[in-house]
Amino acid sequence: MLEACILATVLIGFIGIIVKPNLLMKIIAMDVMSTGAIAYYVFISSRDGLSSPIFNQETPLQYADPVPQAVILTAIVIGFSIQALMLVGAMKLAHHNPTLETNEIEDNNTP
């Protein structure tokens, strides 16, 4: 169930990128998609258990795998910086295309 919801988030983000005409909405849709991808990492790492991986002699733990959570931090930072770059690009483009409709920007800027 949870997995289905996460994959649906990815899909909704992906469809949003295609369907939404506004550049800003497309950027936000891409963020939704990356949220889905990040959530999937957290989901996979919690498959075997939920507690923190701290060794305990009395009771063996069902712990959450720390590796995917650690690596996804990198992806979050990269995603955030790319988001920032794209928004700066959109800001610059907005000077001459105030509506930010992608097909208009595309018509104006393709040879």
Place this chain on the structure above:
Amino acid sequence: MMSLTIIWIALPLFIGLTIYLLPKLDRYLALATVLMSFGYGLNLFSSQTSQKFQLLDNFGVSFWVDSLSSQFILTNALVTGAVILYSSFQNKTAFFYSQAIILHGSVNAVFICADFMSLYVALEVIGVAAFLLVSYPRSDRALWVALRYLFVSNTSMLFYLIGAILVYQANHSFAFTGLANAPPEAIALIFLGLLSKGGVFVSGLWLPLTHSESESPVSALLSGSVVKAGVFPLLRCALLMDELLPVVQILGISTSFFGIIYALFEKDAKRILALSTISQLGWMMVAPMVAGVYALAHGLVKSLLFLASGALPTRDLDELQVKPMYSGLWLILLVGGLSMSGCPGFLGFSAKVSTLKSLSDWPEIFMNVSSVGTALIFGKFIFLPHKWQGGHLKPGLIVAALLLIVSLLVGNVLYLQAYSLANLGKALAVIGLGWLGYWLFIKRQDLKLPRMFEQFDNLIGSMSLVLIVLFWMVFT
């Protein structure tokens, strides 16, 4: 070797930031980094070793250096070196050099990493650095083209991320070798990411606009080395797993024809070069074992041609037919075109022969047809009119072209066995056939293919179709 590799991989990133602090030394620092990279590649190539390192423990970053990566590293060093030499005669700011060096370093990182997570990081750094280079002129068009590139590459990398975690789930490790136990959807998702990043087949339709609308040094850098960063991991995977080899080969053959067919009906010089890049990527994928030599041959020629295209009076081939260009420039185009068509004497010949030799029956037939197509496309450049009066070459172009052409000639030593009578005859016959085809059909036709599929929404939408096709290919 391990500490040398770590220093070599970290240095470009460090120098990239230093260039900001010491803007007066920008080109010298950049050149020194490229020289060091070249030395590392040459050392690796001559030692012919294959080594794997694991930094930290089981979950750390893993590297894998061998002769395949050494050839790609040499390509990257020569291409970046030529671009920096070319740019140092223009008034580029320190920002340009710093981004170019960071791009150089991250492309190098792709060529040695052996796990999906470090590959992801390297590919994303490439995406950001390439975005900044493409948008360097700050015009609206450059911004849009760069934004479109970043959008496509980031969306495909999100699919790749999902594929990477599926590999981890099956193996508890991100190493390339884990792909063998991974479910088919993981392979399909990872391949989608790499195909879009490398610009292969339908996923590569973003490439013509991006490469043709950038400034010529940036297009040279993108076409010469950056696209290979997407293809290299595919080659590694195909070499590691025999089941994936036919998938990569079929994609390679389709790509080589896809690029050629598009390029045949194109009149814009820079777009033809970009489309021919797509078709040449197919050549690399069809024979992963010898792809290094081919990558070197293609990278050198493509950056040479893109740098030369910056000096053309106009990009429209129809106008160039009536307006003769300067003969010196034409000579550069001639050398590039001949090497690309596989004319004996240049590295392109050895690369083509070694690729064809390593193929089995049916791919070989397809690739022979494809090499006639390549000769045909470059006939468009070779048969342009030219004259010696009233023109000169810029010093930057002369220096860069000398470096690239000398490397093309010296590169022949990589595979001297290619020079047999049968191969020489075949190469000349292929070129003759291609040129005949050019005079008979292509010179007169006026058809244009629609550019509808290069629209932004279609680029993103086609990813879902490619994903389905890939899944089907891997599944069966």
